[in-house]
């Protein structure tokens with residue numbers, strides 16, 4: 647069993663990440679923490695509770711940072727709608743929030759477990775994770791790995807250079823990538839391969855029941871915005887890729903790299919500057935730190951099977 651804490655901003659693809667984590671028997675979902683990102687902290691927290699209600703998930707859910715460390719708050723209403731999870735009917739929460747702040751819950755949970763036991767899966771801006779590092783630096787040695795949906799080594803989706811989760815809180819992202827823990831960067835280069843295709847729709851439709859209906863409604867809305875805003879034929883299920891990688895590390899290939907977050911560029915602030923270790927002779931090596939694993943190539947079939955399996959189990 648892989649123990650994880652899912653730090654997220656649901657969010658359509660975050661919702662699928664929650665379902666995959668709760669529905670896969672290899673994952674022990676210890677807690678869900680929320681962070682302002684796709685929408686305000688009130689909205690994404692409420693959405694997290696609604697997703698739990700839809701799928702009968704009972705784990706501690708704690709509300710986290712309501713704004714980035716330095717940047718003014720920015721939300722993605724054009725992609726995720728006014729609620730942050732427009733499209734499906736959202737039921738009332740079935741339980742109340744954990745009364746702790748997300749950062750306290752994160753720190754408490756990591757410190758209560760043995761070193762190397764917990765993987766942090768971060769699918770929103772990295773504000774909570776950076777604050778947790780500041781609050782209790784010992785978590786860095788205790789966490790097994792941080793799997794981040796964020797960044798890109800080709801192009802951004804929020805600016806030409808920057809992906810949304812990094813663009814929202816670049817300082818937090820830089821702190822996480824500079825931490826002396828193992829980080830996997832699951833950027834747009836990877837997640838744009840994780841499409842909810844017509845085939846995947848049909849497989850989920852065949853499952854039937856309320857969880858299947860919810861997922862189809864999520865993809866319907868997300869598909870419309872991705873079509874109109876980005877010209878995609880099918881929507882990418884970005885955040886679920888991180889959970890899939892914890893379940894099965896062979897779901898995508900990775901390459902070692904040094905990842906820096908640009909904090910000063912006029913046009914490139916929030917860009918992940920990825921220096922791949924195997925690009926021999928290109929760089930001079932001074933001060934470089936090739937510790938991050940950057941996701942490169944997705945095995946879509948394996949990914950799709952994991953998503954279908956989790957939805958099937960949650961519907962039983």
Ligand code: BDR
Pocket residue numbers: 657658659660684722725769770795803809810811884885
């Ligand atoms: C990321 O930004 C959000 O809109 C998604 O939930 C995902 O985490 C993709 O850039």
Ligand code: CA
Pocket residue numbers: 654655656657659660683684769770885
């Ligand atoms: Ca997200």
